[in-house]
Amino acid sequence: MQYITDINAYQSEKKSAVTLGKFDCLHRGHQKLIGRVKELASEEIQSVVCAFDMGRNSLLTKEERKERLEQEVDCFIACPFTKEIREMEAEQFILQILAEKFHAAVVVVGEDFQFGHEKRGDVVMLEKYAAQCGYQLDVIKKEMYEGREISSTYVREALAEGNVTLANNLLGYLYGTEGVVEYGHQLGRTLGFPTMNITWDEHKIAPKFGVYACEIEIDGARYYGIGNVGIKPTVENEPHLLTEVYVFDYSGDTYGKYVKVWFHEFERPETKFASIDELKARVDKDILYGKNFFTK
Numbered sequence: 001m002q003y004i005t006d007i008n009a010y011q012s013e014k015k016s017a018v019t020l021g022k023f024d025c026l027h028r029g030h031q032k033l034i035g036r037v038k039e040l041a042s043e044e045i046q047s048v049v050c051a052f053d054m055g056r057n058s059l060l061t062k063e064e065r066k067e068r069l070e071q072e073v074d075c076f077i078a079c080p081f082t083k084e085i086r087e088m089e090a091e092q093f094i095l096q097i098l099a100e101k102f103h104a105a106v107v108v109v110g111e112d113f114q115f116g117h118e119k120r121g122d123v124v125m126l127e128k129y130a131a132q133c134g135y136q137l138d139v140i141k142k143e144m145y146e147g148r149e150i151s152s153t154y155v156r157e158a159l160a161e162g163n164v165t166l167a168n169n170l171l172g173y174l175y176g177t178e179g180v181v182e183y184g185h186q187l188g189r190t191l192g193f194p195t196m197n198i199t200w201d202e203h204k205i206a207p208k209f210g211v212y213a214c215e216i217e218i219d220g221a222r223y224y225g226i227g228n229v230g231i232k233p234t235v236e237n238e239p240h241l242l243t244e245v246y247v248f249d250y251s252g253d254t255y256g257k258y259v260k261v262w263f264h265e266f267e268r269p270e271t272k273f274a275s276i277d278e279l280k281a282r283v284d285k286d287i288l289y290g291k292n293f294f295t296k
């Protein structure tokens with residue numbers, strides 16, 4: 001897959017099947033559009049995802065999103081929503097970007113896709129220019145979940161409530177975090193629950209601070225565990241957002257390893273306990289909850 005972060009750097013002379021949008025999290029609705037451009041790809045037509053990055057915190061880090069698309073499409077453009085793009089008239093976007101740059105044979109978008117200066121461009125305008133520009137327009141019906149259209153906003157709301165079960169259903173994959181395991185205060189092991197500490201990416205949206213049943217990948221092997229996302233207010237004065245996981249049936253040393261953690265179910269909110277003893281008593285219960293969750 002070709003990965004570029006500047007739309008002007010796109011240079012292929014091939015025709016394309018292109019899909020457009022913010023694609024913040026690659027949820028099930030996005031996957032429908034990407035599936036369609038993949039189906040249309042051939043020797044003559046390359047599949048292109050053109051994502052506009054709004055410069056705000058997102059549900060996937062840039063690397064995670066790139067990795068998710070890696071084996072899927074021929075070209076992924078993660079395009080910053082610059083002044084030039086924001087102020088470009090919709091007609092100009094169709095003529096200069098879709099037709100001249102992408103040589104679009106097919107344009108795949110959702111029913112409510114809007115683009116161009118003041119969002120004047122929509123599927124009606126795209127249809128109007130289709131014959132003149134030589135592309136076919138493919139408008140995809142909104143993927144729904146429990147009577148509501150799936151959107152990045154819906155996923156963000158679910159995560160803010162700690163409802164990772166709902167978020168995972170909207171995404172079609174498990175929400176998670178990844179990174180290098182760092183040293184904590186090494187207090188956990190003296191309390192009977194050694195933990196892996198992973199810093200939360202500062203540009204990635206975290207779920208509600210709290211305790212979650214987790215699945216973990218270490219050295220390519222899968223484990224279950226129980227983890228806390230938050231700032232551990234009982235023991236920490238300086239807020240530093242991280243995930244701390246006690247991995248069941250694992251006794252190795254994870255410091256310095258690159259691990260992945262996925263959240264399965266919310267158990268309880270993060271709490272500031274009055275003492276370490278209270279924290280330990282609660283974590284003992286959390287561990288039982290986690291073990292029980294995975295043997296259900």
Ligand SMILES: Cc1cc2nc3c(=O)[nH]c(=O)nc-3n(C[C@H](O)[C@H](O)[C@H](O)COP(=O)(O)O)c2cc1C
Binds near residue numbers: 186197231235
């Ligand atoms: C399952 C689990 C639940 C936790 N819940 C809380 C919590 O509610 N409040 C809190 O301040 N810290 C919580 N922690 C974090 C602990 O305070 C932390 O793991 C412990 O102090 C050891 O930290 P260390 O790795 O820096 O030594 C939790 C940790 C785990 C593994």
Ligand SMILES: Nc1ncnc2c1ncn2[C@@H]1O[C@H](COP(=O)(O)OP(=O)(O)OP(=O)(O)O)[C@@H](O)[C@H]1O
Binds near residue numbers: 024029142
């Ligand atoms: N549920 C869905 N089903 C089908 N297509 C969708 C769905 N949601 C979005 N799309 C389409 O995917 C492309 C990218 O969507 P985009 O990421 O901009 O919106 P979104 O997921 O609704 O996010 P937000 O909630 O931030 O507006 C657009 O063409 C959009 O119309």
